[in-house]
Amino acid sequence: AQTVTQSQPEMSVQEAETVTLSCTYDTSENNYYLFWYKQPPSRQMILVIRQEAYKQQNATENRFSVNFQKAAKSFSLKISDSQLGDTAMYFCASPHSGNTPLVFGKGTRLSVIA
Amino acid sequence: GAGVSQTPSNKVTEKGKYVELRCDPISGHTALYWYRQSLGQGPEFLIYFQGTGAADDSGLPNDRFFAVRPEGSVSTLKIQRTERGDSAVYLCASSLNSGETQYFGPGTRLLVL
Numbered sequence: 001a002q003t004v005t006q007s008q009p010e011m012s013v014q015e016a017e018t019v020t021l022s023c024t025y026d027t028s029e030n031n032y033y034l035f036w037y038k039q040p041p042s043r044q045m046i047l048v049i050r051q052e053a054y055k056q057q058n059a060t061e062n063r064f065s066v067n068f069q070k071a072a073k074s075f076s077l078k079i080s081d082s083q084l085g086d087t088a089m090y091f092c093a094s095p096h097s098g099n100t101p102l103v104f105g106k107g108t109r110l111s112v113i114a
Numbered sequence: 115g116a117g118v119s120q121t122p123s124n125k126v127t128e129k130g131k132y133v134e135l136r137c138d139p140i141s142g143h144t145a146l147y148w149y150r151q152s153l154g155q156g157p158e159f160l161i162y163f164q165g166t167g168a169a170d171d172s173g174l175p176n177d178r179f180f181a182v183r184p185e186g187s188v189s190t191l192k193i194q195r196t197e198r199g200d201s202a203v204y205l206c207a208s209s210l211n212s213g214e215t216q217y218f219g220p221g222t223r224l225l226v227l
Contacts, residue, residue: 045218100213104156
């Protein structure tokens with residue numbers, strides 16, 4: 001079975017600092033997407049960033065970037081200049097089969113401290 | 115345009131009752147997914163539709179769970195003879211086509227007493 005592992009149940013970071021959330025995954029697909037979603041207390045899952053596995057360049061969205069290591073099946077999320085609004089659960093997700101549906105990790109609870 | 119919407123936001127029912135949860139996907143999205151999220155866990159896949167047909171229902175836990183999408187837009191997740199273990203947040207997501215980025219609704223929190 002496909003698995004996604006997030007080894008950090010909780011993390012905290014000072015406002016304006018940088019934090020990295022880890023994720024490893026296992027998939028039999030050759031060409032696939034990887035995702036990071038954010039879930040604040042409102043429980044709405046919000047897409048943070050997406051990486052296409054066939055692209056060597058790491059995806060970047062403003063303060064969010066990934067470090068994608070395909071051979072190691074590692075997909076970490078870096079948040080720069082952390083803001084209080086970044087406080088949330090963060091989930092890494094990879095495809096189950098045929099690129100759909102998604103398998104999620106257990107999440108990392110991130111707290112940004114003023 | 116509008117995002118994915120789900121109704122109701124919260125549902126409290128008694129053990130043994132029947133419930134229906136509704137999902138309205140983003141207009142034009144052909145793929146629709148249902149996930150279940152228990153407390154402290156990530157979402158777990160239940161079923162997904164491509165158009166009107168269920169393309170993969172391997173995540174449905176048992177035959178008490180059923181979902182439909184008769185016109186390829188709105189979907190309803192139906193749970194018969196609810197059990198306390200069914201209590202969770204039920205999330206719906208849609209994507210333009212199968213395999214593309216999934217956008218989630220706010221979820222329905224189901225509590226079975």
